[in-house]
Every structure is written in structure tokens, then in C-alpha cells.
Amino acid sequence: MFYREAGDFKISYVADNQTFPIAFDRYRYYAILVVGFLVLPFWVDDYLVNAILAPFFIYAIAAIGLNILTGYCGQVSLGTGGFMAVGAYSCYKLMTGFPDVSIVLHIILAGGITAVVGTVFGLPSLRIKGFYLAVATLAAQFFLVWLFNRVSWFYNYSASGQINAPERTVFNVPVTGPNVEPWAMYLICLFFAFFSAVIARNLTRGTLGRTWMAIRDMDIAAEIIGVNPLRAKLTAFAISSFFVGISGALFFAVYLGAAEAGDSFGIQKSFIVLFMIIIGGLGSIFGSFAGAALLVVLPVFLKLIGVDLFGWPTDLVAHIQLVIVGLLIILFLVLEPHGLAQLWRIAKEKLRLWPFPH
Amino acid sequence: MPDQVLFGIEVVINGLMAGVLYALVALGFVLIFKASGIFNFAQGVMALFAAMTLVGIQDGQVPFSHLINAIFGTKIHHFGWEVHSILAILVTIVVMIVLAWAVQHFIFKHLVGQEPIILFMATIGLAYFLEGVADLMWGAEIKTLNVCLADGVCLPQGINGFLDATTFNWFGYGLFIDNLDISATIVAVILVAILVIFSQYTKQGRAMRAVADDHQAALSVGISLNYIWILVWSVAGFVALVAGIMWGAKSGVQFSLSLIALKALPVLMLGGFTSIPGAIIGGLIIGVGEKLFEFLVGSMIGGATENWFAYVLALLFLVFRPQGLFGERIIERV
Amino acid sequence: MINQPQPRTSTDDRVIGDVIMQMKDITLRFGGVVAISSISFDIREGEIRAIIGPNGAGKSSMLNVISGFYRPQEGEIWFRGRKRPAMKPYQVARQGIARTFQNIALFEGMSVLDNVMTGRLNHMNPNVFLQAIWKGKAEREEVENRERAERIIDFLEIQHIRKTPVSRLPYGLKKRVELARALVSEPSLLLLDEPMAGMNVEEKEDMSRFILDVNDEFGTTIALIEHDMGVVMDLSDRVVVMDYGKKIGDGIPDEVRSNQDVIDAYLGVSHD
Numbered sequence: 001m002f003y004r005e006a007g008d009f010k011i012s013y014v015a016d017n018q019t020f021p022i023a024f025d026r027y028r029y030y031a032i033l034v035v036g037f038l039v040l041p042f043w044v045d046d047y048l049v050n051a052i053l054a055p056f057f058i059y060a061i062a063a064i065g066l067n068i069l070t071g072y073c074g075q076v077s078l079g080t081g082g083f084m085a086v087g088a089y090s091c092y093k094l095m096t097g098f099p100d101v102s103i104v105l106h107i108i109l110a111g112g113i114t115a116v117v118g119t120v121f122g123l124p125s126l127r128i129k130g131f132y133l134a135v136a137t138l139a140a141q142f143f144l145v146w147l148f149n150r151v152s153w154f155y156n157y158s159a160s161g162q163i164n165a166p167e168r169t170v171f172n173v174p175v176t177g178p179n180v181e182p183w184a185m186y187l188i189c190l191f192f193a194f195f196s197a198v199i200a201r202n203l204t205r206g207t208l209g210r211t212w213m214a215i216r217d218m219d220i221a222a223e224i225i226g227v228n229p230l231r232a233k234l235t236a237f238a239i240s241s242f243f244v245g246i247s248g249a250l251f252f253a254v255y256l257g258a259a260e261a262g263d264s265f266g267i268q269k270s271f272i273v274l275f276m277i278i279i280g281g282l283g284s285i286f287g288s289f290a291g292a293a294l295l296v297v298l299p300v301f302l303k304l305i306g307v308d309l310f311g312w313p314t315d316l317v318a319h320i321q322l323v324i325v326g327l328l329i330i331l332f333l334v335l336e337p338h339g340l341a342q343l344w345r346i347a348k349e350k351l352r353l354w355p356f357p358h
Numbered sequence: 359m360p361d362q363v364l365f366g367i368e369v370v371i372n373g374l375m376a377g378v379l380y381a382l383v384a385l386g387f388v389l390i391f392k393a394s395g396i397f398n399f400a401q402g403v404m405a406l407f408a409a410m411t412l413v414g415i416q417d418g419q420v421p422f423s424h425l426i427n428a429i430f431g432t433k434i435h436h437f438g439w440e441v442h443s444i445l446a447i448l449v450t451i452v453v454m455i456v457l458a459w460a461v462q463h464f465i466f467k468h469l470v471g472q473e474p475i476i477l478f479m480a481t482i483g484l485a486y487f488l489e490g491v492a493d494l495m496w497g498a499e500i501k502t503l504n505v506c507l508a509d510g511v512c513l514p515q516g517i518n519g520f521l522d523a524t525t526f527n528w529f530g531y532g533l534f535i536d537n538l539d540i541s542a543t544i545v546a547v548i549l550v551a552i553l554v555i556f557s558q559y560t561k562q563g564r565a566m567r568a569v570a571d572d573h574q575a576a577l578s579v580g581i582s583l584n585y586i587w588i589l590v591w592s593v594a595g596f597v598a599l600v601a602g603i604m605w606g607a608k609s610g611v612q613f614s615l616s617l618i619a620l621k622a623l624p625v626l627m628l629g630g631f632t633s634i635p636g637a638i639i640g641g642l643i644i645g646v647g648e649k650l651f652e653f654l655v656g657s658m659i660g661g662a663t664e665n666w667f668a669y670v671l672a673l674l675f676l677v678f679r680p681q682g683l684f685g686e687r688i689i690e691r692v
Numbered sequence: 693m694i695n696q697p698q699p700r701t702s703t704d705d706r707v708i709g710d711v712i713m714q715m716k717d718i719t720l721r722f723g724g725v726v727a728i729s730s731i732s733f734d735i736r737e738g739e740i741r742a743i744i745g746p747n748g749a750g751k752s753s754m755l756n757v758i759s760g761f762y763r764p765q766e767g768e769i770w771f772r773g774r775k776r777p778a779m780k781p782y783q784v785a786r787q788g789i790a791r792t793f794q795n796i797a798l799f800e801g802m803s804v805l806d807n808v809m810t811g812r813l814n815h816m817n818p819n820v821f822l823q824a825i826w827k828g829k830a831e832r833e834e835v836e837n838r839e840r841a842e843r844i845i846d847f848l849e850i851q852h853i854r855k856t857p858v859s860r861l862p863y864g865l866k867k868r869v870e871l872a873r874a875l876v877s878e879p880s881l882l883l884l885d886e887p888m889a890g891m892n893v894e895e896k897e898d899m900s901r902f903i904l905d906v907n908d909e910f911g912t913t914i915a916l917i918e919h920d921m922g923v924v925m926d927l928s929d930r931v932v933v934m935d936y937g938k939k940i941g942d943g944i945p946d947e948v949r950s951n952q953d954v955i956d957a958y959l960g961v962s963h964d
Contacts, residue, residue, distance in 0.1 A: 136673045
């Protein structure tokens with residue numbers, strides 16, 4: 001009734017290729033953008049941004065990155081935390097080395113550096129497949145974190161071994177450092193999340209995306225019909241790491257303000273981002289957002305219920321959270337391997353016919 | 359002999375001992391992978407879970423006491439008794455068998471025919487779940503584990519004085535070897551012997567090998583896959599318990615146990631996922647390799663290279679020999 | 693050449709051209725097992741060339757050698773008058789050799805249209821930055837190739853399922869989608885690995901018609917494997933017969949049919 005595609009005909013392939021071919025979807029998308037960019041910045045407060053919105057956008061970018069590699073190209077990586085660290089530390093080095101250059105450029109460049117590092121660690125993927133590769137990416141995770149902990153050049157020889165983001169501004173509004181307004185933090189995270197999503201969507205719906213998916217679904221057949229597997233996998237590693245690097249840079253510079261490789265970018269980060277794409281939906285940009293939202297909101301929600309409402313000890317709630325996350329992963333894999341994105345698709349199929357199913 | 363060489367020998371021996379422990383965890387992986395094609399990421403957490411359960415039962419802790427206290431406002435922690443190690447081990451084995459059944463019944467029964475990588479991710483979920491449950495049941499604080507078979511007959515701790523004294527007399531340099539490492543090696547040898555006897559000479563063992571060879575063929579001669587998989591997970595649970603006891607006695611029962619157990623993964627990559635001798639030799643290579651590397655190179659580049667050495671070694675090795683040391687060569691078909 | 697191909701029917705105006713591919717003394721071993729032993733044959737431009745033989749004769753291995761998936765220990769492959777150096781499968785594909793598979797090898801997670809579009813990959817030259825903003829050449833290229841894909845989709849009569857995920861399709865349609873994916877790359881040599889395996893009579897007739905039409909309308913050279921003698925004899929211009937990795941016959945269908953070795957191989961005479 002409300003959601004329909006009847007009468008919405010396409011007369012050109014351009015029109016048929018768009019991201020939201022159904023008019024209703026397209027208008028809802030525009031509405032969300034208007035609210036996100038023009039309404040929410042006037043309304044958000046410190047708690048909302050720090051507890052939910054900023055981590056949501058940042059994790060969503062990481063999830064988009066990992067989804068390109070794992071969901072679209074079929075290469076499981078447990079090195080996301082390590083690559084986020086690369087983004088964070090290169091951003092730090094750029095910020096301190098070239099203080100006059102715009103922070104936005106620094107963050108993008110940090111993504112570029114991470115892409116190069118990711119490509120290097122992606123090289124073995126030609127010979128190693130499946131969980132062998134997953135374990136091999138652990139090498140990236142542990143090695144990179146060790147490197148940033150031990151080589152003091154990376155943290156500018158600071159005594160604490162930490163990196164601290166100096167204040168940088170966009171249009172004279174501080175976006176890093178101690179004086180960031182919630183709305184500024186919100187906007188810069190939203191800005192990067194939005195463009196990451198658009199770029200990822202464009203890449204995955206075209207030639208490159210099909211190359212990746214061909215490798216994912218049947219790598220041998222893909223090679224025989226003319227896909228160069230090394231090139232396909234390396235582009236996936238590079239582009240995936242680019243997004244993960246941007247996410248790491250934002251996480252450190254904008255969100256945390258100070259970071260230490262082992263604490264902020266340990267192996268737990270790798271798992272959390274992997275869980276986001278499993279729960280949200282492998283091979284779906286929307287799923288990356290959905291999964292990030294769920295796993296960002298869940299701890300906040302549990303804390304509200306457990307600690308604030310019932311007065312339980314924090315560590316107990318943290319343990320319950322582990323159990324719930326584990327259960328969610330298993331439940332989704334058993335019941336709906338395509339995650340929240342698939343549930344959303346099914347809901348839309350139902351809505352098309354509602355309320356007159358015949 | 360110069361001290362440096364002797365010190366090197368000590369490093370190698372300690373590496374071998376650490377390798378035995380890696381091999382113990384890797385063994386559990388191989389068992390499950392051979393029988394069901396599942397790459398069980400949760401094997402390390404299973405070892406942690408088993409060790410925590412053992413400590414909890416031994417000390418007479420009330421399971422889920424924190425949760426119960428939080429919900430009902432009570433203050434219970436202990437039953438007020440202590441359980442003998444042997445009985446506690448038996449109870450823990452039962453718990454691991456129940457866990458095996460639950461894992462098969464609630465998870466993998468529903469994932470039959472899924473891609474290996476989906477199964478792998480399910481075991482990551484399982485690892486999180488088990489870790490949470492272990493913490494909820496027994497609390498997350500570090501526990502010390504003392505296993506005593508009878509009064510005064512406990513797992514030995516500390517440096518082996520006899521070896522220290524003997525080598526000091528012979529070479530003028532006493533080798534520091536941990537008693538616990540020696541017993542771990544002995545236990546590991548016994549465990550492997552039991553596994554070999556079990557898989558070669560018992561009906562269940564033969565059925566397990568048949569399933570590992572070919573699921574369809576095993577089904578057609580009347581072997582119940584479900585039963586075998588529960589059996590395999592139980593055996594892996596038992597192996598995890600042994601590994602958990604050894605690790606736990608050495609460095610305390612705590613979360614980092616499951617991280618150390620992650621090192622079993624590069625061990626497997628070296629040894630091949632389907633080979634029990636491979637798991638053992640891979641474990642020894644990694645154990646010795648990381649200790650030697652830290653000893654020879656580590657101090658020059660900042661130390662703590664044990665964090666990543668095993669993974670990088672396995673990665674480099676795999677690039678040149680993707681099937682591992684003992685794995686079968688993969689012939690691809692279309 | 694010994695066997696001049698005969699016109700299939702009197703109304704046929706196809707032109708059978710020169711040799712496009714020549715296999716010279718190909719030998720392929722897996723460890724101690726000899727899958728192909730010293731086989732030579734050629735394929736001419738515009739013809740339908742069949743390779744037949746009982747199960748385990750080495751037909752699929754031969755196709756895998758042609759598409760570069762297996763590397764023969766001995767022998768040479770000549771393509772378009774040039775000796776082919778050792779190549780990766782994707783390089784072979786880029787030379788204009790496309791194929792289908794015995795056990796369907798479609799990309800199960802993608803729609804029919806996307807599967808067919810993967811067949812155009814060799815004609816597309818993606819630029820990551822243009823793709824990222826979906827403008828200019830990237831969008832143009834997408835539309836141009838979409839048009840060609842749609843033409844093949846029309847030709848094989850699968851328009852109605854173009855947005856369906858292939859995992860939901862029945863077997864016969866999957867085979868057709870696979871043919872579409874191979875065809876859309878405009879191959880100069882099309883390899884079909886048992887295109888009619890597991891089909892009922894009707895589906896076989898459909899598939900035969902498509903194969904003939906492809907050969908007729910696009911002038912595509914086709915090499916196909918079958919073990920169903922009947923279909924092959926009607927379809928093909930020339931036939932190679934293999935048994936136990938050896939070539940036991942080569943010629944036009946009528947010659948092959950009357951060849952004693954071939955009859956023995958199919959009816960089962962003890963090898964002594």
C-alpha cells in the first residue's frame with residue numbers, strides 16, 4: 001500500500017542502474033539525509049554523540065571496509081584492528097608533521113597509507129585461502145600493534161607511549177583536540193560515513209564489485225572467465241583497508257583524542273567489526289550500518305538496564321554482553337546468514353503487498 | 359661450553375616445553391577439523407572454560423553466584439566444601455561432554471552443509487559465548503590452579519632442582535627447567551598415546567576415522583554422524599581440559615589463556631589442519647622458534663616479539679607451502 | 693588436412709575457415725596417472741567440433757588444458773597460428789576463449805544479469821576513481837556493456853529472470869545462463885563442457901537449437917564435450933573420439949560412427 005513499485009517503470013539502463021530504483025526508497029533516503037545533515041546537528045547533545053552516534057558512524061565505516069573484503073570478495077580478515085591502528089598512527093604522524101594541512105586531507109591520506117599496508121598484507125591471499133588466510137591476517141594484527149607499541153618514532157617518542165591528537169579545525173571549528181563541540185564531532189563523522197557509503201556502493205555495483213563477488217562465489221570459475229585473481233583480491237584489500245584506515249583515523253583523532261595501539265586497536269576490535277558485518281549482513285552496505293548500530297547500541301542499552309536500572313556491577317553486565325553477542329552471532333548464522341539486511345529485504349517484500357496480499 | 363651456548367640450550371628446551379603446550383591446544387583443533395571440517399576457533403576458550411570449571415568445582419564455588427547475587431540480592435559464593443581433584447576432573451569431563459552435546463545440538467546440527475567459513479565464524483561466536491558463560495559462572499578474576507591426585511601428590515611447581523644441580527656440576531651452568539613443563543610433556547605424551555590407541559583399536563575410534571575420511575561413505579555403512587560429532591567434540595573438550603590444566607597451573611587461570619591458545623592457529627598452519635604429528639611438530643617448531651628469535655633478535659628490536667613471531671612465521675611458510683608441512687597436496691578441479 | 697569438413701545441410705551457408713587452434717602431442721599426467729597421452733587435433737574457424745568418449749576418457753582434462761587450467765607436461769598448443777606460451781587461465785580467457793562447465797559454475801550469490809555481466813569483464817577497463825563517483829567513463833561503460841548483455845539475454849530467452857538470484861533457478865535455466873555468460877564475451881572459441889548433461893529430451897533439444905543458432909548467427913567456433921553420441925553426431929561438423937586418454941578416432945560424424953575402435957570403446961570390448 002504505502003510501499004510500492006507498481007507503475008515505476010524504467011526506460012533506460014541508467015535509470016535501472018541507480019542505487020534506489022524504487023521511488024519510495026529514494027524519497028526516504030533523501031529524507032534521512034536531510035534529517036541527518038540539517039536537523040540533527042542542532043539537536044544532538046554530548047551524551048548522544050559520544051555514546052552512540054560518533055562510534056556508530058566510525059564503526060560503520062570500518063564495517064563497510066571489512067564488508068568489501070569479506071562480504072563482497074570472500075576473504076575473511078581478523079586484522080581490522082591492526083589496520084585501524086595504521087590509520088590512526090599515520091593520521092597522528094601527518095597531523096604532527098604537517099600541521100598546516102587540513103585535517104580532512106590527513107584523514108583521507110591516512111586511509112591511503114592504510115590501503116598500501118593492507119595491500120602488502122593481502123599479497124599472500126593469492127596462495128592462501130579461507131581460514132588459512134584468516135589466521136594469516138592475525139599476523140598483521142599482532143605485528144602492527146607490536147610495531148606501534150615498540151617503535152617510538154610512531155608515537156613521537158612520547159613518554160607515555162600514547163598518541164594525543166592536537167587541535168585541528170575545519171572552517172575554524174575545532175574537530176579534534178579537547179574543545180570539540182558535540183555537533184562538530186557528529187558532522188565530521190557523518191560526513192565521512194556518508195561519502196564512504198556512497199563510494200562503496202558505487203564500487204560494489206559496478207565492474208569491480210562483480211569481479212570481487214565472482215572471486216567470492218567461485219574463484220576458479222572466475223579465473224577461467226578472465227578475472228585476474230591477484231588483482232581482484234589486492235584491489236579488495238586496498239579499498240577495504242582504505243575505509244578501515246579512515247575509520248581508525250577518525251576513531252583516534254576525533255573520537256578518542258588519545259590512543260595506545262594495544263588498548264584501542266587490539267584483536268577485540270577485529271572481532272567486533274567482523275561481528276558487525278555478520279549480524280548486519282555480509283555483502284551489504286546497509287548491513288554494515290545496521291550491524292554497527294546494533295553492536296554500538298547494545299552495550300549502551302545493557303548498561304542502562306543492568307547498571308543504571310538494576311544496580312548490577314559493571315563487570316557482570318560486561319559478561320552478560322559477551323554472552324549476548326556470542327548468541328547473536330550464532331543465532332544469525334543459524335537462522336539468517338545474510339543478517340539484518342536480509343530481514344530488511346524480507347520486510348520490504350511483505351510491505352509491497354501489505355495490506356492486500358492477493 | 360661458553361655460557362651463551364648453554365643459555366641458548368636452555369632457551370631451546372624451554373621453547374620445546376612451551377611448544378608441547380601449543381601442541382596440546384592444536385591437537386583439539388585437528389580432532390574436530392578432521393571429523394567435521396569445522397575449524398574450531400573456540401578451542402582455546404574451551405581450554406579456559408574447562409580450567410575455570412575445574413577450579414570452580416575444586417574450590418566449591420557456587421556457579422553463577424555473581425548473577426544470582428545481583429538478581430536476588432543474596433551474598434552466596436561458596437558451598438563451603440572442597441572437592442578432590444580427581445572427582446573434580448571427572449565432573450569437569452561430564453560438563454565438557456554436555457557442552458559437546460549442546461554445541462552439536464544447538465549450533466552445528468543446523469549448519470550442516472554450510473560453507474566452512476560460515477562454520478568458522480560460528481565458532482568465533484561460540485568462543486565469545488563460552489567466555490561470557492565462563493565469566494558468569496565462575497567470575498573473571500585470576501585463579502590459581504593446584505591439581506593434587508592424592509595428599510601431597512600434586513602437579514609440581516618451580517624449577518627442577520635436580521636438573522639444575524646436575525647440569526651445574528657437569529658444565530658449571532645450571533639449566534633452569536620448570537617442573538611443570540616436564541610434567542606437561544609427560545602428560546602430553548600419555549595423552550597422545552591414549553588418543554592413538556583410542557582411534558586405532560576401538561570401534562568408536564574407527565568410526566571417527568571413517569567419518570574423517572568420507573562423510574557420505576561413513577553414513578552409508580551405518581555410522582551416525584551426529585553421534586560421532588558429539589564424540590569428537592567431547593574428546594576435543596577432554597583435550598582442552600588437559601591443556602587448560604597445564605596452562606592454568608603454569609600461569610594462572612585467566613582470560614589471557616585463550617589468547618595464548620590462539621597461538622595454536624599458526625601451529626596448525628605449519629603442521630597442516632589434518633595431521634596429528636603435524637600439530638605436535640608444528641607446536642615444537644613454533645615454541646622453539648619464538649623463544650630463540652626473542653633470545654637472538656628480540657632484544658635488538660624492542661622485545662616482546664613472541665606476540666607476533668608465530669603468526670608471521672606461519673604466514674611466510676604458508677606462502678611457499680600452502681598445505682602445511684604434513685597436509686595433503688590440494689588438487690583443484692572444475 | 694585429411695578430413696575436409698562437410699556442409700551439415702544443403703541450405704547451410706556457413707563458412708568453415710582455417711585452423712584456429714591446434715593441439716600437438718598433448719600429454720597430461722597427474723602423478724603416475726596419464727590423463728591424456730599424446731593427443732593431437734585441430735579446430736577450424738566457424739565449425740562445431742566435438743570431443744566424445746566414455747566416462748574417464750580425459751575429455752574434461754582436455755578442455756581444462758585448452759582453457760589453461762591444467763598445464764600439460766608435453767605438447768604444444770597453437771592458437772591463431774602462434775604457439776601459445778604457458779598462460780594463466782585468465783590470460784587464456786582474454787585471448788577470446790570462453791567456456792561453460794560440466795558442474796555448473798555460476799556465481800550463486802549474484803543475479804542472472806550480474807552473472808552475465810561478468811562475461812563482459814574482459815571488455816571493460818575499470819578505473820577505480822571514476823567507478824567510485826560513478827560518472828563519465830564508468831557509467832558509460834556500464835550502460836554499453838549492459839546493452840550487449842541484454843542482447844544475449846534476449847537471444848537465449850532469459851529476460852524474465854534477469855534480476856533473479858541464480859541460486860533460485862532450476863538446472864536447465866542455469867545451464868542457459870552459463871551459456872549466456874560465455875557468449876556475452878564474444879569469444880572466438882567457445883568451449884562447452886557437457887552442455888546437455890542431466891537434461892531431459894526437451895531441454896536437450898532446446899540446448900541443441902541454441903548451440904546451432906550461436907554457431908550460425910555469430911559464426912562462433914565451438915568445441916564441445918559430450919558423451920551422448922546421438923546428440924553430438926547431429927550437431928557437430930567433426931568429432932574427436934577419446935578413450936583412456938588416447939585418441940581413437942577423428943573425422944566427420946559418419947566416419948567416426950563406422951570406426952571399429954569407436955564402436956568397441958562404446959560397446960565395451962575387452963582391452964588386451
